[in-house]
Amino acid sequence: MAVRELTCISCPLGCPLRVELDGQGQVLSVTGNTCKRGEEYGRKEVTAPTRTVTSTVRVEGGKAPVVSVRTKTDIPKEKIFACMEEIRKAAAKAPVRIGDVVIPNVAGTGVDVAATKAVDSLGCPQ
Amino acid sequence: MKHDIVIIGGGPAGLAAAIAAKEAGVEDVLVLEREKELGGILNQCIHNGFGLHTFKEELTGPEYAARYIEKAQALGIPRLLRTTAVDLRRQGDSVVVTSVSKQDGLLQTEAKAAVLCMGCRERPRGALNIPGTRPAGIFSAGTAQRLVNMEGYLPGRKVVILGSGDIGLIMARRMTLEGAKVQCVAELMPYSGGLKRNIVQCLDDYGIPLKLSHTVVDIEGKERVTGVTIAQVDGRLKPIPGTEEHYDCDTLLLSVGLIPENELSKAVGVELSPVTSGPKVNEQLETNIPGVFACGNVLHVHDLVDYVSEEAEQAGRSAARFVREGRDAGQREIPIKTAGAVRYTVPSTLSPGRMGPEAVVRFRVGRNMRKATVRVLVDGKEVLKRSRPVMAPGEMEQLKLKKEWFTDACQEAVIEATDGQEGN
Numbered sequence: 001m002a003v004r005e006l007t008c009i010s011c012p013l014g015c016p017l018r019v020e021l022d023g024q025g026q027v028l029s030v031t032g033n034t035c036k037r038g039e040e041y042g043r044k045e046v047t048a049p050t051r052t053v054t055s056t057v058r059v060e061g062g063k064a065p066v067v068s069v070r071t072k073t074d075i076p077k078e079k080i081f082a083c084m085e086e087i088r089k090a091a092a093k094a095p096v097r098i099g100d101v102v103i104p105n106v107a108g109t110g111v112d113v114a115a116t117k118a119v120d121s122l123g124c125p126q
Numbered sequence: 127m128k129h130d131i132v133i134i135g136g137g138p139a140g141l142a143a144a145i146a147a148k149e150a151g152v153e154d155v156l157v158l159e160r161e162k163e164l165g166g167i168l169n170q171c172i173h174n175g176f177g178l179h180t181f182k183e184e185l186t187g188p189e190y191a192a193r194y195i196e197k198a199q200a201l202g203i204p205r206l207l208r209t210t211a212v213d214l215r216r217q218g219d220s221v222v223v224t225s226v227s228k229q230d231g232l233l234q235t236e237a238k239a240a241v242l243c244m245g246c247r248e249r250p251r252g253a254l255n256i257p258g259t260r261p262a263g264i265f266s267a268g269t270a271q272r273l274v275n276m277e278g279y280l281p282g283r284k285v286v287i288l289g290s291g292d293i294g295l296i297m298a299r300r301m302t303l304e305g306a307k308v309q310c311v312a313e314l315m316p317y318s319g320g321l322k323r324n325i326v327q328c329l330d331d332y333g334i335p336l337k338l339s340h341t342v343v344d345i346e347g348k349e350r351v352t353g354v355t356i357a358q359v360d361g362r363l364k365p366i367p368g369t370e371e372h373y374d375c376d377t378l379l380l381s382v383g384l385i386p387e388n389e390l391s392k393a394v395g396v397e398l399s400p401v402t403s404g405p406k407v408n409e410q411l412e413t414n415i416p417g418v419f420a421c422g423n424v425l426h427v428h429d430l431v432d433y434v435s436e437e438a439e440q441a442g443r444s445a446a447r448f449v450r451e452g453r454d455a456g457q458r459e460i461p462i463k464t465a466g467a468v469r470y471t472v473p474s475t476l477s478p479g480r481m482g483p484e485a486v487v488r489f490r491v492g493r494n495m496r497k498a499t500v501r502v503l504v505d506g507k508e509v510l511k512r513s514r515p516v517m518a519p520g521e522m523e524q525l526k527l528k529k530e531w532f533t534d535a536c537q538e539a540v541i542e543a544t545d546g547q548e549g550n
Contacts, residue, residue, distance in 0.1 A: 066278035068172035117188035
């Protein structure tokens with residue numbers, strides 16, 4: 001049996017959670033929460049935690065050197081650094097529009113990385 | 127040429143105020159913006175979590191800004207970019223903004239009303255009194271954020287962060303993702319000023335220690351920072367001898383508070399609150415200077431941009447009403463006072479005769495509270511009582527005052543928050 005100690009982020013209360021797992025990683029119990037959302041958070045956080053990754057990608061021929069990007073939805077937490085590795089190598093060509101896919105299926109997650117800002121081409125008038 | 131309304135600042139407050147004023151029927155609204163694009167601080171806040179209240183989805187800062195920029199464009203609201211307002215004064219029935227820009231040189235803009243939307247600035251090292259040398263490598267967290275997210279430049283590889291405000295927490299994660307080693311976040315107070323969610327997702331996720339009741343007592347390095355010393359502090363916030371720890375690092379980030387930027391407000395004679403460092407306003411969000419309104423972080427520092435947008439829409443509507451009807455000068459105003467743990471309220475005065483059916487009051491408490499009770503009293507009589515399981519200094523609270531609670535003879539309203547720990 002293993003025990004994980006977490007802080008619930010479902011609301012500002014920030015309950016200290018204690019999640020007990022059996023040898024197969026199955027959740028046995030969640031304690032310390034004061035509402036149902038706390039239990040759900042505790043279960044998800046120890047079995048399949050996910051995060052949205054936001055970063056920037058280099059832009060070629062644009063009015064700004066970089067463009068901000070995000071994973072369109074959250075991805076498994078353990079894929080964050082693999083995702084960043086691809087983001088670091090990627091480049092976008094100006095003009096970039098919000099929602100343009102910069103990296104499809106990042107780190108094999110099935111989730112695309114897309115631009116969150118528009119960057120015009122260098123020659124484009126204001 | 128005299129405009130109807132001039133909006134000083136094209137960030138989230140300025141955009142929402144301009145849109146609301148235009149939608150309230152005012153034709154001639156002009157936005158002045160210092161940067162080369164609209165959007166303000168949102169442009170460098172590339173993380174997600176914006177807009178949950180307004181759009182019911184989690185947007186990044188640039189995405190949130192884009193929604194307002196597109197709307198302002200669709201409404202045909204003109205803006206002057208790369209234009210820095212340097213002076214504001216009243217002249218007869220007008221307000222006059224003096225600004226400078228590369229394209230226009232010195233420019234004077236006359237308008238019937240002005241909305242102050244200048245935002246806030248980070249508290250700098252100079253305000254902290256940290257001993258040690260003055261090397262390169264000390265940045266405010268927001269400066270580092272701009273360098274990484276907009277200029278594409280990583281300002282350091284081995285980092286210590288002082289202050290656990292949200293920008294510091296966000297930058298701990300951002301620098302880590304970009305390959306820097308963030309060694310710890312030191313916080314002077316026994317609790318963090320940042321959101322729980324940010325402590326979990328920016329520090330805990332990456333194993334970055336948060337050292338509460340710790341501060342920087344020495345900075346080393348001649349050309350560039352080479353290390354800092356951190357020590358624990360006692361209940362009076364004094365460093366405890368023998369608790370010093372040394373960290374080798376090339377960068378120190380400061381996330382130690384935000385201050386509303388009110389140089390222009392002072393120039394025109396706006397009265398400021400010593401608690402918020404922002405203008406004192408009535409329920410119309412109008413300052414003591416007729417026709418000058420304020421909203422967003424220049425008024426008081428907000429936690430969520432959604433509330434900035436909401437407040438700015440109100441300021442925009444109020445400015446539109448001023449342009450249409452002039453100042454309702456005959457109306458008596460009563461003070462909104464604070465009690466218990468409430469530090470301030472915005473607005474701080476209200477006119478029972480002039481107010482609409484409801485007036486929103488935003489406030490903050492001065493300490494962490496559990497099982498708290500918030501009450502509104504009008505002339506000593508309780509008109510609203512609400513229990514709050516938890517309240518924190520880092521989170522803005524709001525409630526609505528109803529017109530029916532007030533009579534023409536009322537003297538004052540009081541907003542109170544208590545949890546039985548008063549005086550401890």
